[in-house]
Amino acid sequence: MRTRRLLTLALFFSTAAAMPARAADAYPSRPIRIIVPFTGGSGSDASARYFAEKMAPLVGQPFIVETRPGADGAIGMMPAKAAPADGYTVVQGGISPSVVNAVLIPNLGYDPLKDFVPLTGYGRNMNVIIVSNEAKQHSFKELLADARTSSAPLNMGTFSTTLALSGAWMAKLAGVKLNNIPYKGQGPVMTEVIGNQLDFGMVDLGGASPLIRAGKLRALAVTGEKRHPDFPDIPTVQESGVADYSQYSWNAFYVRADTPAPIRAKLGDAVRQVMTREETIRNFYAPKGTEGIPLTPAQMQKLQQVEIARFRRIAAEAGPIAKE
Numbered sequence: 244m245r246t247r248r249l250l251t252l253a254l255f256f257s258t259a260a261a262m263p264a265r266a267a268d269a270y271p272s273r274p275i276r277i278i279v280p281f282t283g284g285s286g287s288d289a290s291a292r293y294f295a296e297k298m299a300p301l302v303g304q305p306f307i308v309e310t311r312p313g314a315d316g317a318i319g320m321m322p323a324k325a326a327p328a329d330g331y332t333v334v335q336g337g338i339s340p341s342v343v344n345a346v347l348i349p350n351l352g353y354d355p356l357k358d359f360v361p362l363t364g365y366g367r368n369m370n371v372i373i374v375s376n377e378a379k380q381h382s383f384k385e386l387l388a389d390a391r392t393s394s395a396p397l398n399m400g401t402f403s404t405t406l407a408l409s410g411a412w413m414a415k416l417a418g419v420k421l422n423n424i425p426y427k428g429q430g431p432v433m434t435e436v437i438g439n440q441l442d443f444g445m446v447d448l449g450g451a452s453p454l455i456r457a458g459k460l461r462a463l464a465v466t467g468e469k470r471h472p473d474f475p476d477i478p479t480v481q482e483s484g485v486a487d488y489s490q491y492s493w494n495a496f497y498v499r500a501d502t503p504a505p506i507r508a509k510l511g512d513a514v515r516q517v518m519t520r521e522e523t524i525r526n527f528y529a530p531k532g533t534e535g536i537p538l539t540p541a542q543m544q545k546l547q548q549v550e551i552a553r554f555r556r557i558a559a560e561a562g563p564i565a566k567e
Contacts, residue, residue: 280319316340328499330506364536367493411561449531
């Protein structure tokens with residue numbers, strides 16, 4: 244009798260253990276949604292659609308991209324948190340919704356570290372300081388010199404709280420005053436810079452690179468630790484006299500933290516396969532000056548923790564910023 248019970252228990256536990264694996268084998272059986280917490284037509288939206296198209300044949304189901312903009316990505320994160328943890332909802336996280344919101348927004352409604360787990364990071368970009376081609380400044384040092392002698396703070400255009408906070412921190416380190424002008428997207432910032440409605444803009448290098456290459460914008464400095472290999476003539480902010488300053492924007496795909504591990508692994512593997520293809524490097528990364536960040540979920544979450552701690556320090560040093 245005792246032997247029979249032990250055999251029954253063993254059968255039960257072995258069957259229970261096999262259930263997640265069988266669920267993963269059957270996954271996916273219907274289309275998968277990718278929530279982009281930014282506007283349609285944005286760089287984030289375009290990136291998600293590229294990966295959606297390339298990942299579909301790898302998993303055997305289409306990916307449907309859904310934009311849910313607002314509150315620097317916070318609005319889009321909420322339906323992703325509320326969705327079942329079954330792998331049929333992926334959300335595009337990034338430095339704003341997955342890091343800075345946790346620092347700046349009280350009662351956020353989601354915990355970027357506890358509620359979500361990254362599949363992998365798929366790309367990061369330096370930011371770039373841009374001015375009009377008609378601007379008198381031909382270097383970032385000249386822009387800082389003008390900021391120090393100007394009777395009023397220079398107007399800086401940004402399109403996210405992350406960039407506004409990064410700009411305020413840069414101003415603090417440089418010993419200048421800047422007036423942040425917030426916009427709803429990168430396009431309007433660049434348009435206003437080209438039209439001389441702003442003194443300068445701080446934007447994503449990937450989104451600005453076509454206009455920089457076309458000679459429609461003048462790039463004064465990039466925010467990376469080193470010069471970008473595709474733009475070797477643009478110095479870094481550090482080289483231009485602001486020591487200890489560097490900043491990158493990055494994106495990653497996330498799912499609910501309690502999504503079964505085999506499903507997370509299947510999705511993560513699809514992302515990494517797309518990332519490492521020669522056509523992706525040639526057609527997706529290279530034209531925008533983007534670099535892949537194929538980190539494991541644990542490495543990506545560690546990066547998130549480090550970034551949250553860093554932005555808490557930056558927010559304390561930079562003080563209040565102008566937001567939408």
